[in-house]
Amino acid sequence: MNYHEPAIEADAEVSVALGEDFPELRATVRKICAKFPGEYWRALEDRSGYPTEFVEALTGAGFLGALIPEEYGGSGLPLRAAAVILEEINANGCTASPAHAQMYIMGTLLRHGSETQKRTYLPDIAQGKLRLQAFGVTEPNTGSDTTQLKTRAERQGDVYVVNGQKIWTSRALHSDLMLLLARTTPLDQVKKRTDGLSVFVVDLRAAKGNGIEIRPIKAMINHNTTEVFIENLRVPAENLIGEEGQGFRYILDGMNAERILVASECVGDGRWLLNKGVAYASERSVFGRPIGQNQGVQFPLARAYAELEAADMMCRRAAALFQAGRPCGSDANIAKLLASEATWKAADTAFQTHGGFAFAQEYDVERKWREVRLYQTAPISTNMVLAYVAQHVLGLPRSY
Numbered sequence: 001m002n003y004h005e006p007a008i009e010a011d012a013e014v015s016v017a018l019g020e021d022f023p024e025l026r027a028t029v030r031k032i033c034a035k036f037p038g039e040y041w042r043a044l045e046d047r048s049g050y051p052t053e054f055v056e057a058l059t060g061a062g063f064l065g066a067l068i069p070e071e072y073g074g075s076g077l078p079l080r081a082a083a084v085i086l087e088e089i090n091a092n093g094c095t096a097s098p099a100h101a102q103m104y105i106m107g108t109l110l111r112h113g114s115e116t117q118k119r120t121y122l123p124d125i126a127q128g129k130l131r132l133q134a135f136g137v138t139e140p141n142t143g144s145d146t147t148q149l150k151t152r153a154e155r156q157g158d159v160y161v162v163n164g165q166k167i168w169t170s171r172a173l174h175s176d177l178m179l180l181l182a183r184t185t186p187l188d189q190v191k192k193r194t195d196g197l198s199v200f201v202v203d204l205r206a207a208k209g210n211g212i213e214i215r216p217i218k219a220m221i222n223h224n225t226t227e228v229f230i231e232n233l234r235v236p237a238e239n240l241i242g243e244e245g246q247g248f249r250y251i252l253d254g255m256n257a258e259r260i261l262v263a264s265e266c267v268g269d270g271r272w273l274l275n276k277g278v279a280y281a282s283e284r285s286v287f288g289r290p291i292g293q294n295q296g297v298q299f300p301l302a303r304a305y306a307e308l309e310a311a312d313m314m315c316r317r318a319a320a321l322f323q324a325g326r327p328c329g330s331d332a333n334i335a336k337l338l339a340s341e342a343t344w345k346a347a348d349t350a351f352q353t354h355g356g357f358a359f360a361q362e363y364d365v366e367r368k369w370r371e372v373r374l375y376q377t378a379p380i381s382t383n384m385v386l387a388y389v390a391q392h393v394l395g396l397p398r399s400y
């Protein structure tokens with residue numbers, strides 16, 4: 001094999017569970033989700049609301065602290081368990097996105113934060129006293145090319161003074177803390193463009209009205225996403241995570257976990273949509289027989305099932321490699337790519353199967369159909385994943 005990424009050796013250390021893993025965890029998630037039916041999510045969407053009660057229920061069950069080690073008050077579960085939680089939430093008609101960021105943003109703090117920072121934040125995050133739900137990376141003018149971001153943080157004594165703008169910062173109005181990526185050394189003064197970026201924990205409670213203004217963006221889905229305007233925001237130097245200038249690496253470090261978790265959310269959504277499609281295909285009778293008796297209706301459902309199964313297996317493999325501390329960049333990216341496409345296929349198939357009723361909000365199919373479209377764009381767009389695979393796995397020249 002002529003691939004760049006180290007080949008996976010056949011060994012017994014990395015094993016993948018088949019079937020329904022973490023059954024007790026899944027059962028608890030299902031029980032919680034049963035209390036938040038479609039009506040709840042539809043009503044929220046009508047008022048662009050945030051599912052506070054749902055997030056509180058998840059926090060109360062310890063799910064948002066799943067990946068926080070026990071010594072910091074969390075459950076210390078493996079990544080696959082967190083993936084199962086998110087998958088199961090979506091597979092039961094709820095939406096994991098209002099809460100998912102906390103699971104993977106926290107990793108940057110855990111891996112690169114000081115002991116004081118970890119003791120300050122992690123136990124309260126695990127208990128739900130502090131919400132770390134916002135992640136400010138994307139900017140209006142730099143797009144996927146993160147190293148070009150313009151938000152500047154300049155050290156002045158004990159503080160960094162930050163100026164700039166972020167866009168699509170989801171949940172910023174429903175979070176106490178935000179992880180912020182900003183440039184601390186100007187681009188023309190660094191050897192590599194990935195140098196000179198730094199990560200900060202910003203306390204939004206203090207910052208709102210004192211250097212930060214947050215404006216909601218009306219979007220196609222109810223994602224509580226915002227624009228964040230930053231003007232002379234003073235962030236205490238002690239809120240810098242790790243070393244100044246190393247922030248890009250810290251963010252990249254968390255990407256594999258993020259990809260695997262998001263891919264699992266996709267699988268969950270896909271399963272919910274597929275189930276809806278299959279149920280409707282069995283119930284709806286036209287021309288004197290169930291529509292699902294027609295191959296033109298059942299084959300797309302069967303294909304969507306097959307593609308979801310393949311994506312699920314890729315999620316499991318990526319999570320197993322991650323857990324074993326093995327290289328998993330290509331697996332995590334491929335899992336996200338396949339899962340985002342499989343869930344979109346399932347959504348579109350469920351939509352088509354429902355005929356005109358797909359457009360009726362009370363079926364929730366159109367809402368999920370809109371929601372799952374996001375995965376091909378965020379947190380990373382499909383082309384960026386393909387560019388990763390082309391360059392890092394196939395050894396083709398960097399295209400950008």
Ligand SMILES: Cc1cc2nc3c(=O)[nH]c(=O)nc-3n(C[C@H](O)[C@H](O)[C@H](O)COP(=O)(O)OP(=O)(O)OC[C@H]3O[C@@H](n4cnc5c(N)ncnc54)[C@H](O)[C@@H]3O)c2cc1C
Binds near residue numbers: 225377
């Ligand atoms: C609802 C929502 C929530 C979000 N939440 C957050 C959040 O909480 N925090 C955050 O920081 N960001 C968030 N994002 C931003 C998201 O991560 C970006 O939108 C995404 O990474 C794509 O960046 P962009 O929109 O700037 O697209 P661009 O980078 O402008 O790209 C536009 C298109 O061009 C393609 N493209 C660009 N360059 C190349 C190339 N070299 N080769 C091939 N194709 C290319 C892209 O794949 C894409 O299809 C969110 C976005 C949305 C829509």
